[in-house]
Amino acid sequence: xxxxxxxxxxxxxxxxxxxxxxxxxxxxxxxxxxxxxxxxxxxxxxxxxxxxxxxxxxxxxxxxxxxxxxxxxxxxxxxxxxxxxxxxxxxxxxxxxxxxxxxxxxxxxxxxxxxxxxxxxxxxxxxxxxxxxxxxxxxxxxxxxxxxxxxxxxxxxxxxxxxxxxxxxxxxxxxxxxxxxxxxxxxxxxxxxxxxxxxxxxxxxxxxxxxxxxxxxxxxxxxxxxxxxxxxxxxxxxxxxxxxxxxxxxxxxxxxxxxxxxxxxxxxxxxxxxxxxxxxxxxxxxxxxxxxxxxxxxxxxxxxxxxxxxxxxxxxxxxxxxxxxxxxxxxxxxxxxxxxxxxxxxxxxxxxxxxxxxxxxxxxxxxxxxxxxxxxxxxxxxxxxxxxxxxxxxxxxxxxxxxxxxxxxxxxxxxxxxxxxxxxxxxxxxxxxxxxxxxxxxxxxxxxxxxxxxxxxxxxxxxxxxxxxxxxxxxxxxxxxxxxxxxxxxxxxxxxxxxxxxxxxxxxxxxxxxxxxxxxxxxxxxxxxxxxxxxxxxxx
Amino acid sequence: xxxxxxxxxxxxxxxxxxxxxxxxxxxxxxxxxxxxxxxxxxxxxxxxxxxxxxxxxxxxxxxxxxxxxxxx
Numbered sequence: 001x002x003x004x005x006x007x008x009x010x011x012x013x014x015x016x017x018x019x020x021x022x023x024x025x026x027x028x029x030x031x032x033x034x035x036x037x038x039x040x041x042x043x044x045x046x047x048x049x050x051x052x053x054x055x056x057x058x059x060x061x062x063x064x065x066x067x068x069x070x071x072x073x074x075x076x077x078x079x080x081x082x083x084x085x086x087x088x089x090x091x092x093x094x095x096x097x098x099x100x101x102x103x104x105x106x107x108x109x110x111x112x113x114x115x116x117x118x119x120x121x122x123x124x125x126x127x128x129x130x131x132x133x134x135x136x137x138x139x140x141x142x143x144x145x146x147x148x149x150x151x152x153x154x155x156x157x158x159x160x161x162x163x164x165x166x167x168x169x170x171x172x173x174x175x176x177x178x179x180x181x182x183x184x185x186x187x188x189x190x191x192x193x194x195x196x197x198x199x200x201x202x203x204x205x206x207x208x209x210x211x212x213x214x215x216x217x218x219x220x221x222x223x224x225x226x227x228x229x230x231x232x233x234x235x236x237x238x239x240x241x242x243x244x245x246x247x248x249x250x251x252x253x254x255x256x257x258x259x260x261x262x263x264x265x266x267x268x269x270x271x272x273x274x275x276x277x278x279x280x281x282x283x284x285x286x287x288x289x290x291x292x293x294x295x296x297x298x299x300x301x302x303x304x305x306x307x308x309x310x311x312x313x314x315x316x317x318x319x320x321x322x323x324x325x326x327x328x329x330x331x332x333x334x335x336x337x338x339x340x341x342x343x344x345x346x347x348x349x350x351x352x353x354x355x356x357x358x359x360x361x362x363x364x365x366x367x368x369x370x371x372x373x374x375x376x377x378x379x380x381x382x383x384x385x386x387x388x389x390x391x392x393x394x395x396x397x398x399x400x401x402x403x404x405x406x407x408x409x410x411x412x413x414x415x416x417x418x419x420x421x422x423x424x425x426x427x428x429x430x431x432x433x434x435x436x437x438x439x440x441x442x443x444x445x446x447x448x449x450x451x452x453x454x455x456x457x458x459x460x461x462x463x464x465x466x467x468x469x470x471x472x473x474x475x476x477x478x479x480x481x482x483x484x485x486x487x488x489x490x491x492x493x494x495x496x497x498x499x500x501x502x503x504x505x506x507x508x509x510x511x512x513x514x515x516x517x518x519x520x521x522x523x524x525x526x527x528x529x530x531x532x533x534x535x536x537x538x539x540x
Numbered sequence: 541x542x543x544x545x546x547x548x549x550x551x552x553x554x555x556x557x558x559x560x561x562x563x564x565x566x567x568x569x570x571x572x573x574x575x576x577x578x579x580x581x582x583x584x585x586x587x588x589x590x591x592x593x594x595x596x597x598x599x600x601x602x603x604x605x606x607x608x609x610x611x612x
Contacts, residue, residue, distance in 0.1 A: 260564045261563070288606070291599045295596040298592040305588070525606070
């Protein structure tokens with residue numbers, strides 16, 4: 001790797017570092033010592049900022065590395081990321097303004113805050129909070145995996161066999177990220193997201209305009225890929241027949257239609273249950289910002305689709321890497337001038353910093369509000385909560401780092417897979433709760449527990465050619481040979497349990513608790529009673 | 541327009557953006573190609589602006605409702 005590329009890379013990295021620290025002065029608040037400011041950026045972001053922030057949240061570095069990698073490896077099902085990011089926006093349009101309204105009126109910072117207010121159940125809120133933290137941790141770890149892949153291709157890092165010395169650059173990058181998240185809170189990723197997305201857009205647009213021409217245009221690229229897959233399938237016919245290898249294709253086979261569709265729908269439903277998307281959404285100024293963004297954010301999906309196809313371009317370009325995740329960074333290194341390769345690598349690494357910051361803030365908010373304040377220090381002041389959250393954001397990131405470096409990368413990927421299954425089990429409590437209080441709080445709790453247990457067990461039972469457990473996100477629909485996404489199956493059982501148990505519990509006279517919200521809370525907007533621009537931290 | 545009529549219309553507008561991408565059998569084919577892209581790929585790319593236009597129309601409708609105090 002040339003000095004020019006490394007120089008450009010380091011320059012851009014330093015630029016966002018300065019921005020991250022300066023962010024504490026941006027849209028300056030009287031004090032950052034409360035969660036509304038540190039953890040939600042003052043709850044005042046407009047359409048423009050929210051577009052970058054939520055975009056940075058959803059389209060992470062890991063997505064940018066992993067999605068083209070699946071296509072490079074010949075698994076067309078990986079392209080489900082595109083329908084998934086189409087399906088998600090109408091859902092955001094319908095559901096999230098209601099969550100915004102009720103959260104604003106009651107000062108809720110996390111989805112678990114809402115669940116506690118709605119269902120009057122601390123155990124249920126704790127379950128939602130723990131699920132959120134558990135699902136977010138491996139997600140942060142995967143952002144590190146994305147950074148690591150890029151750093152490997154650049155060749156930054158030393159050859160030492162000691163894992164600490166070898167990954168020193170990763171430590172440095174993460175240490176810097178931790179420091180400015182600590183001092184600036186959600187303002188840091190919001191500001192850095194501008195740089196990240198500008199760079200990503202420039203890189204992708206240049207890549208999709210310039211690269212295909214180098215290899216005879218898209219038609220030739222698809223032809224090359226198809227013949228390459230066909231010869232792979234012919235060479236490995238025996239292994240494929242024996243189930244030791246997976247056949248490659250540019251489109252999902254007919255048997256995989258349900259897999260493709262259920263992955264898209266399940267991931268879309270899971271996405272806005274993730275604490276970091278809720279954090280992004282609650283940081284907006286009013287309901288219209290969310291709906292306007294639901295119409296504007298698909299621009300990123302277009303980008304993601306084009307990026308995914310770079311996995312095919314890498315095949316046509318003759319990129320040969322053992323780890324498919326390196327295919328696109330290697331393509332950039334081979335085909336771009338050094339300085340532009342530096343820009344591209346910086347774009348991906350900065351693309352990991354933004355979501356990692358938001359995710360660690362979201363996890364810290366959950367810990368502080370729903371575990372620390374709910375159980376450990378019930379009279380915590382706003383300043384104490386902010387201090388707690390800042391410390392936990394450091395801890396969460398450190399945990400993710402140890403995770404990736406000391407344990408195996410595969411372990412993080414398996415857990416991320418489980419994270420999607422787990423987080424979807426909070427949907428009945430949150431989404432159904434936004435519309436009706438009909439479900440009994442203990443029925444929701446039981447549904448959650450059953451969904452978590454069954455989903456985990458199903459995932460444990462999935463073997464792949466390379467691993468005996470957690471080999472993939474798909475299982476056969478019971479009684480059929482049709483593969484579907486585990487998370488959707490577990491959610492179905494979760495909902496059945498919740499619906500069946502509700503009348504039973506009610507008939508048995510089990511206390512349903514008091515709903516602390518009112519119907520008009522769900523439609524309140526900026527300017528209504530109790531919904532002010534800047535929440536007064538002293539009012540509590 | 542009554543509130544129910546408005547929100548039914550909004551849901552009708554949003555429905556194709558949720559349902560179409562999930563019907564893989566509809567677009568799982570190679571032909572016709574467009575600029576070298578198999579149908580499978582260009583159709584999904586086409587769905588993105590279509591979904592954006594539908595969501596924008598839904599937004600305009602919801603917004604006009606909000607001005608009259610009709611929120612959901």
